[in-house]
Amino acid sequence: MEYLGTGYFLNIDNRVYWLYILSALSIALYFIYKNPQYSYALSKKIWWHKSAKNDYLYFVMISFIKLAIILPLVTYLFSAKDVSLLVSLFLQDNFGYMQKVNYSREFVVVLYTLALFVFGDFSRYILHRLLHTVPLLWRLHQVHHSAEVLNPLTFYRVHPFENILFALRYALIFGLVTGSFIYIFGASIGIVEIAGANVFVFVFGVLGANLRHSHIPLRYGKFIEKIFISPSMHQLHHSTKYTNKNYGGILAIWDYMFNSLVHAKKDEIIEFGLKNKKVHSNVFNMLIEPLRR
Template sequence: MEFFAELAGSMLDNMERHLLGFLVPKDRLFALWLLSSGLIAWFVYRSVKGTRHAEDRTFLRFLFPGRVWSHPSAWLDLRYFVFNSIFGKFLLIGITAASTAFGYRLFAGGVAFTSVVGQGDLSLWAEFAISVSFMFFAMLVSDFLAWFCHWLQHKSPLLWQFHKVHHSAEVMHPVSNYREHPVDNLLYMSVIGAGYGVMMALVVRTLGYLPGMPMLLGMPVLMLLFNLAGYNLRHSHVWLRWPGKLSMIFPSPAHHHVHHSSHPDHLDKNFAFMFPIWDVVFRTYHMPEDNRDVKFGIGEGNAEDLTSCLRLYWVPFRDAWRVIRAQAKGEPFSMSKPAAPEKLPRTHEVHPAE
């Protein structure tokens, strides 16, 4: 009985930390990130207000449109958020730290991690320059690892069965960011953690120590700026892209909207998290002028099994087993993605993405 009491207590503590994330800067729903996204959304609202495309007369209706909040998918996201806050995080405890330590030890040549964190014997300005450079380098490497892992999640029939949970959202709001299968997160965190550890080991062997990063609110300044620049609009109905080729350099909400779109022109595009340049380099970048063809989800008929919290958990395991059996028999297996442009008719009205 003591074991179950401790388990229940841990689950409640985990749920409390998850649900009070708006007080924690490292959480995706931290109040400051939500407020900054709301402010950017207000500027978007002002830019479209009074045009023939404006469907919402007040900012409140623009921010919380009925077409989003009357959709069952929006409320499934909220239920799954609570459900996953209790159960889903147990699988991920320590994964990132363990994989980072593994990657570091593999390439560090026996140099203990605790003995290399700090500053070198350099001037203050030189150390600051190295610190800023290391921050950009580390974020760039991490984003490449994220791009590669994300690419695998889309290209592997087995991994897609778990990743499609995230793409099954047919409307999006900031909590949709949490519609993730634990196995999907397990792979993501393991790959990035191990790769980051290797990167740290190589930096230590090059410099003789591991530089720090400029930090604010407990995170690298670059990550803080990224969160302030409309992070929570990435999973929302508010379409915002930067003008010209800026979207190839700086991530915009529209970059991720296209990634979530089920239109055939948008499939398997825009895998990068912070730096769209990886998509440009590997030719997975796509940015339309407007959102007329952006339609969230995994295509008609493909999300019918993913309609409850429990099904979001177990259906991927069922489908993954089907993939394994099909591959063992040498049979083809459908990735459950739209296959031809004619399956999704083009629309011609521009509005915040549905």
């Protein structure tokens, strides 16, 4: 069963953890109650669209591919643990032994959690922007953008090669941050703190992360949207008009700093999908097409 992706709904670190789905649904219902014109977001036209059906099937297939192929491959190639060890050894060799200052454990844990979050989010921004600007990578990323309607499982509509790139990015950033912390503060960072690093995922999830892939254009207001990406902003990223805007993960500050931020206008009609109208007719096309000349 695990190979079919069911575990994703039960794991607190995953976007579609049942509690995150439930909170997104509650926010959506409240939003529709206030703005009845958006009730079509719950209609069969959206949820039973051909593109949505492809998302569901793709989710099952990709879950299997990830567990059976990608995870073992990435761990074999390049583990976050190896990178942290290499980084701390490199720093030791080049800058010598660092006299450990006695900071409180709580301080180190908070700083570590924050560093992992900020560098992680920034590296996501960079990789996502590259996926759009490097033609070879765009071929892979088109799979995500070919969705014509959005639902929470569209989040997993990602080519396995893109999954590999994101996994390598994670190992690299996790290793760099952890290795530096071990060098500066000593090896006191334990497994509890690593689990704690996901506190941001939890907060983000409960606040309706799943609405990013939905037809509920929830906005945060111009001020907050310079700091955090609202669901509406990611929906704009999926539109034909603003594909090259709003690359951010959780934080919007990178888009703001590097001029790729766009706010949603109230009641703007947006069309989802690719400019060239390319659609993937079935899940095998999604896998194979990006690899063809």
